[in-house]
Amino acid sequence: MSDRQLIKQLSELRSLKQSPALWREQTRERILNSIKVEPARAKWNFSESFALRFSTLRLQFAPLPVMPTLMTILIVLFGSVPFVQATGASLPSSPLYGLKRLSEQVQLSLVSSPEKQGFTYLKIARTRLGELQKVAPTDSAVQARLLVDYNRSLSFAQADLQATITTSKQAAEYDAISSTLSDSIRKLEINTLARLPYTASLQLTDRLASDALAMLVATHGGNQNGTTPTAVAARFDSQIDRIGLKLDGIETKLDRLPINKVSPRVVLESREAVLPAREASRQAKQALAQAKELVQKKEFTLALQKVQEVEEITSKTEAAVDKVENSGEVKGTQDEVKKSESQEGTKSGSDEVKKSESQNVNTDVTPEIIK
Amino acid sequence: MPNIKEQLEEQIWLLKIRHGDQESFAHIYDRYVDALFRYVSFRVPTPETAEDITSELFLKVWQYLTGDNDTKVDNLRAYLYKVARNLIADHYRGSREQVSLDDISEIDILETNEVDINLQLSLGEIEQAVRRLKSPWQEVVILAYVEGFKPQEIAEVIGKSPAATRVILHRALQELKRLLNP
Numbered sequence: 004m005s006d007r008q009l010i011k012q013l014s015e016l017r018s019l020k021q022s023p024a025l026w027r028e029q030t031r032e033r034i035l036n037s038i039k040v041e042p043a044r045a046k047w048n049f050s051e052s053f054a055l056r057f058s059t060l061r062l063q064f065a066p067l068p069v070m071p072t073l074m075t076i077l078i079v080l081f082g083s084v085p086f087v088q089a090t091g092a093s094l095p096s097s098p099l100y101g102l103k104r105l106s107e108q109v110q111l112s113l114v115s116s117p118e119k120q121g122f123t124y125l126k127i128a129r130t131r132l133g134e135l136q137k138v139a140p141t142d143s144a145v146q147a148r149l150l151v152d153y154n155r156s157l158s159f160a161q162a163d164l165q166a167t168i169t170t171s172k173q174a175a176e177y178d179a180i181s182s183t184l185s186d187s188i189r190k191l192e193i194n195t196l197a198r199l200p201y202t203a204s205l206q207l208t209d210r211l212a213s214d215a216l217a218m219l220v221a222t223h224g225g226n227q228n229g230t231t232p233t234a235v236a237a238r239f240d241s242q243i244d245r246i247g248l249k250l251d252g253i254e255t256k257l258d259r260l261p262i263n264k265v266s267p268r269v270v271l272e273s274r275e276a277v278l279p280a281r282e283a284s285r286q287a288k289q290a291l292a293q294a295k296e297l298v299q300k301k302e303f304t305l306a307l308q309k310v311q312e313v314e315e316i317t318s319k320t321e322a323a324v325d326k327v328e329n330s331g332e333v334k335g336t337q338d339e340v341k342k343s344e345s346q347e348g349t350k351s352g353s354d355e356v357k358k359s360e361s362q363n364v365n366t367d368v369t370p371e372i373i374k
Numbered sequence: 375m376p377n378i379k380e381q382l383e384e385q386i387w388l389l390k391i392r393h394g395d396q397e398s399f400a401h402i403y404d405r406y407v408d409a410l411f412r413y414v415s416f417r418v419p420t421p422e423t424a425e426d427i428t429s430e431l432f433l434k435v436w437q438y439l440t441g442d443n444d445t446k447v448d449n450l451r452a453y454l455y456k457v458a459r460n461l462i463a464d465h466y467r468g469s470r471e472q473v474s475l476d477d478i479s480e481i482d483i484l485e486t487n488e489v490d491i492n493l494q495l496s497l498g499e500i501e502q503a504v505r506r507l508k509s510p511w512q513e514v515v516i517l518a519y520v521e522g523f524k525p526q527e528i529a530e531v532i533g534k535s536p537a538a539t540r541v542i543l544h545r546a547l548q549e550l551k552r553l554l555n556p
Contacts, residue, residue, distance in 0.1 A: 009551060012500050013519035019497060022411035022428070023421075030429050031403055035396055038436045051389060058385045155537065162525075162540040166547060 006166040094134055095145050118173065121163030125180045128156040132187050143196035150193075150200035157184075157207045165214060171222040178215035178238060185212040185245065202325075206318065209245075213314055216242055220303045232301050239298040239306055243291055246310070249317055250284050250291075256324050257281055264330070267323040271316065280320050287316040380405075384450045391439045399439075402450065403432055409521060410458055416504065416516050417462050427461050434461070452530040455521075459513065459531060503553040511546035518543055 047055070093099040107127050114120045131153035138145050168174050185208050193201045216238060223235050257267070257280055267280035278286070294309035387398035410431060415424035435457055439447070447453045504515055510532070517523040517531060529539040 006547060006551070009500075009547070009554070010519050012497065013504070013515065014522070015497055016416075016501060016504070016520045017412065019501065020412040020415045020424075022408050023425075026425055027407055027411075030425070030432075031400065031407070034403065034429065034432050034436070035400060037433070038396060038399065038440075047393065051392070055386060055389050058382050058389070158537055159540065162544050165544060 005169055007169055010166065094137055095149065116167070117163045118167035121160045121167060122176070122180075124156045124160035124163065125177070125184075128153050128160060129180065129184060131156060132184060132191075135191055136187070140192040140194055143194035146194055147197040147200050150197060150204050154200060154203050154207055157204075157211060161207075161211055161214060168218050169222070171219075174215070174218040174222040175234075178212075178219045181208070181211045181215040182238070182241065184208050209314070209318070212242065212245075213311065216310070217307055220307045223303070232303075235303055236298050236301065239294070239303070239310070242310060243295055243298070246291060246313055246317055247288070249321070250287055253284055253317070253321050253324055254281070256328060257284070260324070260328060264327050267320075267327040269316070269320050269323045271319065273312070273315065280324050283316055283320045283323075287313045287320065290316070388439065388447055388450065391436075394440060399436055402435075402454075406451070406454055407432075410454060413455060413516060413521060414458055414462060416501075416520070417512065418465065423465065427458070427465060431458050431461055449527065449530060452523075452527050455517065455523075455531045499554065503550055506553055507546060507549060510542060511549055514539065514543050515546045515550060 093103050107123075107130070111120060111123055111127075114123050131149050135146060135149050135153070138149065140146070164173075164177055168177055188204055188208050191201075219235055219238060223232070260267075269278050269280055269283040270276075271278065271283070290309055290313045294306045294313065297303075297306035297309060384402070387395075387401055390398040391402075407428065411424055411428045414427045414431075415421055418424050418427065431454070435454065438457075504512060507515060513532065514528055517528045518525070523531070525539045525543060526536045528543070529536040532539065534542070
């Protein structure tokens with residue numbers, strides 16, 4: 004049973020559990036008889052009277068939707084094309100930015116189905132990403148705020164779309180947007196002070212791309228409009244390449260880990276195993292190669308399982324490495340120690356450690372750009 | 375969520391109820407009694423318990439709205455479901471009543487004769503699966519898909535953030551699917 008069918012049937016549960024008519028009327032009468040009205044209740048004060056009159060007046064104009072009316076007035080006043088262009092290109096520092104965000108809310112309020120709402124949230128997330136590309140990398144506060152908004156739109160989109168996508172066409176659109184997001188977010192220059200929301204953005208975007216791929220596999224073929232196996236295979240290839248790059252990045256981080264750090268270990272509940280991070284990465288790459296072979300054989304369901312398995316290992320390994328990397332004080336990397344040993348031969352290790360320590364302290368103070 | 379017209383009507387009723395207007399309270403009763411009864415009956419084992427809780431709910435709401443408190447009720451529907459939720463929790467705390475699958479009778483489901491028999495059985499299965507969900511999942515599924523609440527409004531009822539609510543909702547739906555397709 005698909006999510007949509009299930010939701011439809013759940014809404015049909017409304018027809019069950021009707022309140023018994025006799026009970027409803029008797030209870031109404033009993034409640035109205037039993038509620039006591041204080042004989043000397045306070046008189047209406049000014050604010051209450053005002054609120055009552057104001058609400059009554061508004062009730063007369065209630066059929067008029069406020070937000071669309073407001074937007075129509077603004078567009079009529081300022082002219083539609085230049086107005087939309089100006090607000091569309093505005094950044095958080097611009098006075099028109101508030102209107103841009105307002106128009107996004109209007110768009111959201113005008114869509115009727117969760118599926119359309121999901122796609123609108125995706126487009127909003129893409130807009131935030133576009134803004135992030137234009138914001139100066141030194142402006143960490145704005146970057147952090149935009150990343151938080153991006154994450155919010157993305158999680159709303161995911162929640163809406165996961166439950167509603169049923170056709171191959173929708174899945175392809177979802178997949179195309181999530182792939183673009185996944186590629187674009189990695190090209191951003193982010194200030195180290197906005198690192199936390201950026202890490203969350205990367206994780207969320209990866210999850211979205213993974214979900215979209217799963218939906219593409221679930222809905223492909225079947226009819227004339229279905230996504231072709233070649234297109235699905237191409238999409239798998241790009242996902243596999245992306246995970247491969249991520250694993251390379253993890254291994255680079257492992258090489259740079261300070262020698263005094265505990266070696267990161269990865270707990271894999273699904274395999275009931277604890278592996279050193281490097282071994283986990285090696286096994287992930289092996290599984291990735293198997294996934295690639297399955298894709299070539301057009302065994303998409305099995306390939307998807309493999310890719311999902313690798314994604315789980317990769318994210319856990321990355322988390323384990325990051326945890327070790329960010330724990331305690333940094334005293335020198337394996338690379339630096341090797342270099343110092345070869346350059347200075349007999350010089351004691353402690354001097355080098357102190358030198359690295361001071362370098363790392365500087366790094367913490369000066370905001371750095373994450374590429 | 376009630377439309378803007380209904381929201382304005384409710385704000386006017388709430389203002390009048392603060393001054394003891396029973397007629398406004400009757401409007402609220404008429405608008406919400408069926409939905410609240412339905413919500414409560416999905417969450418308690420017998421229709422009699424649902425009737426008792428729903429009656430008690432309206433009395434409590436009247437006491438609160440006419441009492442000497444300054445807290446303003448902005449979203450009446452969310453407030454009513456919040457009270458219902460608390461009374462259901464009180465009921466289980468008081469009676470230590472356990473909902474067992476054996477207690478779930480299909481008789482009242484089969485008694486409704488307006489719906490097709492095949493759909494009926496299938497709905498019965500879905501209702502059983504909903505009842506088997508853990509309490510936090512059960513309530514969000516009922517609020518979202520049976521009562522038609524938006525995540526923001528559910529968040530107000532259950533006291534969580536809209537984002538957290540969406541996550542719970544998503545997980546609940548997956549769990550429900552799992553229960554229906556073991």
